[in-house]
Amino acid sequence: AQKITQTQPGMFVQEKEAVTLDCTYDTSDPSYGLFWYKQPSSGEMIFLIYQGSYDQQNATEGRYSLNFQKARKSANLVISASQLGDSAMYFCAMSSMDSNYQLIWGAGTKLIIKP
Amino acid sequence: DSGVTQTPKHLITATGQRVTLRCSPRSGDLSVYWYQQSLDQGLQFLIQYYNGEERAKGNILERFSAQQFPDLHSELNLSSLELGDSALYFCASSKAGGARNEQFFGPGTRLTVL
Numbered sequence: 001a002q003k004i005t006q007t008q009p010g011m012f013v014q015e016k017e018a019v020t021l022d023c024t025y026d027t028s029d030p031s032y033g034l035f036w037y038k039q040p041s042s043g044e045m046i047f048l049i050y051q052g053s054y055d056q057q058n059a060t061e062g063r064y065s066l067n068f069q070k071a072r073k074s075a076n077l078v079i080s081a082s083q084l085g086d087s088a089m090y091f092c093a094m095s096s097m098d099s100n101y102q103l104i105w106g107a108g109t110k111l112i113i114k115p
Numbered sequence: 116d117s118g119v120t121q122t123p124k125h126l127i128t129a130t131g132q133r134v135t136l137r138c139s140p141r142s143g144d145l146s147v148y149w150y151q152q153s154l155d156q157g158l159q160f161l162i163q164y165y166n167g168e169e170r171a172k173g174n175i176l177e178r179f180s181a182q183q184f185p186d187l188h189s190e191l192n193l194s195s196l197e198l199g200d201s202a203l204y205f206c207a208s209s210k211a212g213g214a215r216n217e218q219f220f221g222p223g224t225r226l227t228v229l
Contacts, residue, residue, distance in 0.1 A: 044117075047218070102163065103160070
């Protein structure tokens with residue numbers, strides 16, 4: 001069965017430092033997609049970055065990059081030069097044929113950036 | 116701004132009542148998804164529509180129903196409301212299915228049942 005695991009319920013990081021949010025997944029489908037979303041305290045859910053299972057390069061979007069390690073089934077989100085506005089909940093999600101292409105969500109990590 | 120709109124933004128009602136939440140997807144997106152997020156909880160997938168047809172069902176209660184109209188907007192109907200239905204309800208849209216189906220979320224409707 002497909003599963004997403006985010007092992008860090010909460011993290012505190014000093015402003016301007018890089019932060020890595022962990023995500024491991026489990027699927028038997030060779031074709032799948034991995035997604036990260038940000039949910040600030042205001043409540044909206046913001047799409048950040050996507051990684052496909054066949055993508056050769058790690059995905060990057062501005063300050064966000066995805067450390068994709070296929071053999072380890074991990075898809076960690078890296079935020080460089082963290083800012084106070086990065087404080088939010090971060091959710092990892094996966095889509096595959098096994099799940100009929102529905103997003104399977106992790107429990108989330110609450111990130112707090114300290115000034 | 117994701118391009119997905121949801122109305123109303125806030126809704127306060129009483130137990131036993133019925134409400135309708137409305138969603139307009141991004142231009143060009145055929146799929147609409149509904150999610151429920153209770154306080155400090157993750158997202159619970161409720162239901163998906165694709166081009167007017169129900170595509171997938173998640174943990175949707177029988178008291179809840181949804182539909183997608185020819186203009187692709189969608190409505191989620193919640194009836195016989197209970198206190199536990201208080202939550203943030205999201206609508207999301209995507210172009211189609213497949214593994215790469217980035218879902219773009221609306222701002223949500225915060226439902227409070229008193």
